Amino acid sequence: MSDLVKFPVVLPRKGHITELVIRHYHDNVKHQGRGMTTNIIRNNGLWIIGCSSAVSHVILKCVVCRRLWCSFEGHKMADLPSDRLEPSPPFTYCAVDYFGPFYVKEGRKEMKRYGVLFTCLACRAVHVETATSLETDSFISSLRRFIAIRGPIRQLRSDRGTFSFY
Incomplete structure (x- = not known):
């Protein structure tokens, strides 16, 4: 064991030199x-009174450590x-949206x-139909074709989108 470890230099807890x-x-x-910081300080022949709290105080202000150890923001x-x-079976709960025109x-x-996109809310499966216009009759026709192929649905969600005509 070296003399540095046997007879360490004693430093106060608070002080500019101690912080450096x-x-x-x-x-x-x-x-x-x-x-790790406390161990390397003591191995190099320095004894800081209240070392753990002094090191914690310096680490708390360390910008690099704050960036490395910060918790991630959650959405x-x-x-x-x-x-x-x-x-539930596919297309029991569905969402509908229009896209186009083509x-x-x-x-x-x-x-x-126009394309009518039916999406299953449980498994994210997709079914696409065509519509001749944005009118209600055209949508009901595409909905009937969808139900004839995929079977009855329990709930249909829509974003109730508005259409801009330019």
């Missing part, structure tokens, strides 16, 4: 924490509706067509 020593050794151990999100969580040629005429 702690910072130096804290940087040398690559910001590994209070225990605040609302709870999912109960129909999204309970197991220009389609029928003979010599160019006509607008």
Whole structure:
């Protein structure tokens, strides 16, 4: 055992020199924490009165440690509706949305067509139908085709989107 460890230099808990020593050794151990910093200080022949709390105080102000050890911010999100969580057959609970228009040629005429997207809320499966316009009759026709293929649905959600005509 070396004389530095047997007869260490005693430093006060609060003091500018003490803080500089702690910072130096804290940087040398690559910001590994209070225990490693305290051990390296004592192995180099220094004894700080109240060492653990002094090291903790310096580490608390260390910018690098704050960035490395900070907790991640979580996204605040609302709870999912109960129909999204309970197991059910595909397309029992659905959502619907329109997309488009697409220009389609029928003979010599160019006509607008829209896509109707039906999404299963439980398993995220997708079913696409076409609609001739944005009117209610066209939507009901595409809904009937969807139900004929996929079976009856218990609930249909929509964003009730508004359409802009430009």
